[in-house]
Amino acid sequence: MTVIPTAWREKLTDIWLAETFTVIIAIVSATYGVVVIVTAHDLLKAVSFRQAFAWAPPYVWGLTMVVLGVFMLGLLAHSRLAAAVPAGLLALAWIAWALPIIQSPGFLWTAFVIYAGMAAFTLATALALLVPRRKA
Numbered sequence: 001m002t003v004i005p006t007a008w009r010e011k012l013t014d015i016w017l018a019e020t021f022t023v024i025i026a027i028v029s030a031t032y033g034v035v036v037i038v039t040a041h042d043l044l045k046a047v048s049f050r051q052a053f054a055w056a057p058p059y060v061w062g063l064t065m066v067v068l069g070v071f072m073l074g075l076l077a078h079s080r081l082a083a084a085v086p087a088g089l090l091a092l093a094w095i096a097w098a099l100p101i102i103q104s105p106g107f108l109w110t111a112f113v114i115y116a117g118m119a120a121f122t123l124a125t126a127l128a129l130l131v132p133r134r135k136a
Contacts, residue, residue, distance in 0.1 A: 029068065030066045031069075035062075036058055040062075080133060083129050097115050097119075
């Protein structure tokens with residue numbers, strides 16, 4: 001049983017949309033993780049990042065994004081279903097990244113909307129990866 005409507009499942013079996021989104025998300029997330037690690041000292045100047053880094057140090061956030069992004073790409077070469085696992089975990093990481101922003105004093109909604117949107121997009125892609133490709 002899946003939460004994806006039947007009409008969408010039928011379309012997802014024949015098109016490469018899930019794979020395309022997976023590659024984009026993996027590259028963006030891995031790049032973002034590297035940027036977080038490299039520029040952690042600059043990010044500490046922002047209140048929302050300090051709040052997120054109170055939950056976990058910058059290298060934990062960055063490595064999580066990099067490792068899950070690389071796993072998504074690597075496992076996508078094996079199968080859609082295999083790539084769905086790191087994609088789902090990455091969606092949870094994006095949610096965890098967005099939550100501390102709400103707790104920051106004087107937070108800006110724009111950052112939360114971007115991170116929550118990335119979480120939703122990643123989760124939707126993970127669900128789409130659960131639909132197997134049609135056998136040729």
